[in-house]
Amino acid sequence: MSKYTKYLFLVSAMIFLLNGKVSAQLQKGQLIDGIAAVIGDEIILESDIEDQANYAKQQGANVSDKCDFMESILNNKLLIYEAKKDTLIENRSAAIKEMAGNKYNQILGQFPDEKAMLAAYKFRTSYEMKTAIEKIDADNYYGQQKYARITEKSDVTPNEVTDFYNQFRFQLPNVKDEVALSKISIYPKISEDHRKEIIEKLNKIKQDIKNGDSFENLARIYSEDEGSAALGGIYKNINMGQMVKPFEAAALNLQEGEISDPVESEFGFHLIQLVKRSGKKYDARHILIKSTPNAEEIASAKKELENIRTMIIDKKISFKDAAFKYSDDKSNKFSAGIMTNNQDGSDKLEKLNLDPTISYQIAGLKKNDITEPFQQEDQQKRKMISIIQVNDVIDAHQLELSTDYERVKDMALNKKKNEIVEKWVNAKIPSIFISIDNKYKDCKFHSNWQKNTVVAAGN
16 A cells, blocks of 8 residues: 555644654754754654654554654645645634643643643743644644645545455454444532532632632632642633633623632632733633532432433433433534544444443443443543443454445545645655755655755764
8 A cells, every 4th residue: 555654644633742842943954953854944853753653653553664654754744834835724823822722721730730740741831832732733733734635626436445445455454343332421410509508618718818818829729620720720811712601701801800709610610810801811810619519419310311211212212312402412412422433533433442431331232222321520520420322333353345335435535645645745845945864865755755855964
């Protein structure tokens, strides 16, 4: 099969599980220690290649051929360079910058404090880390957009699918044990007494602040927001529309320094202080008390879901309609509750990659069986009660055209797209400034990367 960029977008899709390096712009022909290549004004660092190879290995890719892997990076950088000049590709710099700040806060929530996080990811400052996130996300966006633009009209005929299968059938990967699942999840509703208890706690904290205690210190003590508690509850440079609506509405109705009454959102109850507002950005502190359900509230939610399960089994309502009517999980509420594969968007899920809680719940079930209600956590670690229906069970097998036509078609189409991009790359190379470090001079690249390039002496 084509050697073209086996790792396309694997490199840039990561959310910097590795050391992020921020590239500065260089003048053409200028090369410094640590730079592996320059394409136009896009820079590839040696450290980037090493980090990306390590990440690819963690994902199960074979990166033993350094030239093959280097070419995948060169191809990706060329896509990025050309995408930034393509007027039909939307410039999303502002949105990407905003998302970078959100991701930074999400990662911060996994550490006891900011210092520990920066040390773990080997960044010196928060600015450096946010800039790295922004760069990786921008590369990912522009690379994918240009790839899609180049291949948008490509398709394969049934004959091409058959030819592809006959030619590569013994090289195609086997299908592993898979399942197709649908899920209904509900969040336990907290009682009125529980709600009053949380509000009273926040009101007392507010009174303590009025009496002279520091909002910042009390946020460190009481706030249950892992992303900001250690920082005294602060979020800086918040863009309008970035926070959940109840939070933002309350924050923007305050004067600088003013503190809100308790505000309820999907995450719990907040006490909010507007620190500063400038144009469409603002700084705010908050103290979050999560509306974590107690045992009685969890039991009530399980009972509710048991009743829904009974209605489905008794055929009084379909699982699809029940998901739409009752599920609180917005990720699949409007798609019949179907759980999708994050990598390819299909409904086929490898058993080995399932959440352990789900694996345990569906163990031994057959097609059309439904689990009993069980407790799990969402991505924000909020407790929810779920039931799962097994839509299909697919045993591990070798790919067959008769039963796996759509899978084979996708593979054939991807091969065709890669060949289209190969041709595009070869057409672009002669007209673009390219500088590749001397250590790669002996590489036999699939495309003409060494032709008409400036070659820098390796160090």
